[in-house]
């Protein structure tokens with residue numbers, strides 16, 4: 001069973017992740033963040049301890065609802081109410097905002113929730129929805145967070161901005177004080193259905209709130225009016241889902257208002273009241289209009305005759321609610337269209353964690369694995385800092401450029417209404433191939449098409465236990481074709497033959513010893529190895545890397561054959577090795593286990609045939625090694641390099657199919673026709689069947705070890721695939737480069753105190769200029785805090801070696817009258833090394849000096865603001881000692897630091913003010929000649945006659 005994540009749990013109970021995290025902390029459970037999973041026992045405990053409590057909150061609130069109704073909002077409820085439910089949300093919202101502790105009607109909303117259309121019809125024009133459902137539809141189509149957002153931002157009573165956002169249509173667990181969104185505004189609440197008009201009117205209010213009523217085509221108008229509009233006019237349809245989206249009031253509720261406009265003016269008028277309460281909806285003007293439109297079904301359009309009467313008051317009321325302005329004449333015409341548009345958009349953006357972030361439309365955003373918030377922000381076109389802030393409020397501390405895990409993206413996506421798909425490079429590649437109707441990794445055809453293939457073996461073990469020696473011994477002593485072979489070459493893999501039960505059986509060895517290469521390949525999703533030979537020196541026994549290699553093989557599910565090596569040595573103790581490995585779960589056959597142990601000597605070439613036999617027997621016993629040799633070849637690149645004479649050369653291991661000379665092939669970002677193939681003896685071959693390693697000539701670029709190769713229909717397709725891969729690699733490289741160092745980054749990192757040394761590599765056209773430059777640089781003196789270190793210098797072009805060194809030591813290359821040579825620029829790009837070019841020495845000096853100065857930590861000096869004399873002490877059990885003071889000089893600022901002087905001696909320093917009041921009001925500053933009351937934070941020992949001196953620290957600009 002999948003473990004529950006904190007945010008899921010939070011969602012289930014309608015509380016914030018933070019709350020759940022806190023509770024877990026109280027329970028003594030360590031849960032890191034909102035996206036962390038929770039162990040089942042901990043989850044059960046949480047449910048037991050808090051679940052019931054949270055759940056009972058809702059009914060309690062529900063019970064309170066009816067009582068709340070006839071409250072001050074009653075007038076608003078007078079409007080007639082056939083389609084009462086739709087209104088409710090708005091009313092709810094309004095009340096929720098007005099009094100967050102008495103969230104009404106939510107349980108009712110809950111019961112209705114299932115009936116609400118799912119997010120599916122998101123873009124469906126509202127007017128098309130059945131009349132009864134119409135009001136609901138817009139509501140659910142909205143990102144649920146939206147109603148909250150404005151509420152939070154408007155109402156002083158609203159709790160601090162919280163993460164809201166729930167998938168549309170998700171039933172909310174009900175009202176409770178912890179809920180991130182109390183309103184549940186969109187859900188129709190039958191409880192309110194019968195409410196006499198109040199609800200309808202309320203929506204009307206928010207609807208009209210922000211903007212003057214618009215013509216029928218107006219975005220806002222369409223939605224709201226729907227319920228009441230028997231004949232929807234396409235012109236009134238919202239142009240986008242956003243049309244529903246702004247405020248809680250705007251959408252759904254607005255509609256009803258319009259619909260119910262019948263009751264008339266009062267509704268509209270009152271609509272204003274609830275609106276004031278905080279309905280922040282960006283407003284369905286129509287709603288307001290409708291509210292006031294006596295008996296008009298078409299409340300939302302200008303045609304809704306009620307507008308002039310009801311609409312305006314509604315608007316005013318809402319404006320007041322949203323922006324705290326007193327109701328006044330309509331502000332229509334005062335704002336430019338653009339301003340209104342901006343306002344609209346701002347309102348549309350929900351507040352999550354105190355940050356306004358534009359929400360998505362449920363669209364899918366694909367991100368490469370390891371992407372950062374910056375990548376995500378770029379894709380969705382928002383400011384990355386708001387995402388950082390948002391995550392912070394959700395309990396995740398993530399910087400803008402750091403790689404973000406899948407769960408966090410998932411969480412973020414959920415909050416912002418995007419489907420975030422984290423795509424691994426392998427998945428990306430799979431998709432790419434799929435787009436060409438290709439599939440990598442599967443044998444074509446059925447069982448009958450499969451033929452036995454040789455096992456592919458990797459040799460692993462502790463350092464110096466004889467891996468290389470063993471590979472050499474096997475290669476030279478037992479090559480496929482001893483007579484013709486002569487000396488084998490290292491091409492990355494080779495085949496040997498073993499005679500088992502009278503049959504010649506081939507075995508392929510990957511010629512790179514060690515588990516690092518094995519693991520690196522696995523990390524790329526390329527499992528080439530079928531069997532691992534674990535080499536253990538009999539004179540040394542099991543060592544740390546033996547265990548590491550063992551674990552790597554086990555993790556990959558690869559069977560192991562143990563080669564107990566160096567048995568020619570007198571101190572060899574093969575029995576000890578067996579005993580040791582048994583402890584790690586590798587039990588020799590002779591001890592009743594299933595691992596084959598063979599005592600060998602790589603040096604004396606002893607028992608090598610037995611080792612090969614053991615490999616074959618293990619393969620036969622535990623693996624089904626078959627592949628279809630009659631398909632286009634696919635496999636892995638084992639090794640590749642650029643040969644001066646032959647161009648890119650890649651040793652590939654065919655995994656399925658048969659590779660032939662003349663085939664069009666793509667290997668990593670290289671492609672081409674197989675011009676020639678060579679085996680490990682340097683002999684040309686025309687084809688390579690499964691498990692056969694072959695050196696391939698004819699590629700355009702050098703692929704990476706562990707990358708795949710695939711034979712495709714023609715060169716064109718090969719080129720297209722390779723080009724796409726290349727551009728993807730380039731993009732990934734660019735992304736990587738972003739985090740590498742430039743002079744500016746360096747300054748930034750210095751500011752953070754991360755580094756005190758600027759490493760430079762100087763290259764110049766003549767030795768004189770390099771020396772002069774170095775000399776001048778050494779004269780730069782910006783104090784002891786930062787230094788310049790010239791790690792290398794030289795005459796001539798900037799080379800790849802320079803770039804290499806710069807990359808390894810985070811240095812910047814200064815080119816004085818020289819340019820890079822060969823692939824140095826490309827490499828610098830790739831490695832993210834900054835090269836700066838100069839032809840005038842002083843310019844170089846100036847820039848570097850500026851950079852170094854920028855690196856210095858800021859210096860501060862104290863600046864005295866003023867003094868106050870303590871004239872009286874008032875003791876308060878709640879807030880401590882309050883000093884009644886007279887400001888005798890300068891000014892006392894609320895945010896300043898203070899010290900206490902008694903008889904001219906400092907008795908306390910660097911204190912903060914807990915409060916500063918002038919008469920009874922909080923003051924930000926009190927000037928000379930005025931009395932004030934102040935409380936010092938964490939310091940109570942004040943006496944009459946003490947002098948409180950206020951000061952602040954000012955940064956001194958560096959010269």
Ligand SMILES: Nc1nc2c(ncn2[C@@H]2O[C@H](COP(=O)(O)OP(=O)(O)OP(=O)(O)O)[C@@H](O)[C@H]2O)c(=O)[nH]1
Pocket residue numbers: 461462463464465466467468469470513565566567568569600601602603604
């Ligand atoms: N006496 C004896 N010496 C051996 C045997 N096998 C390897 N050696 C020696 O052990 C030393 C290390 O052998 P390598 O093959 O380089 O060991 P390795 O595991 O490849 O070492 P790394 O590549 O450093 O991980 C060399 O000096 C070999 O000559 C053997 O069977 N008997």
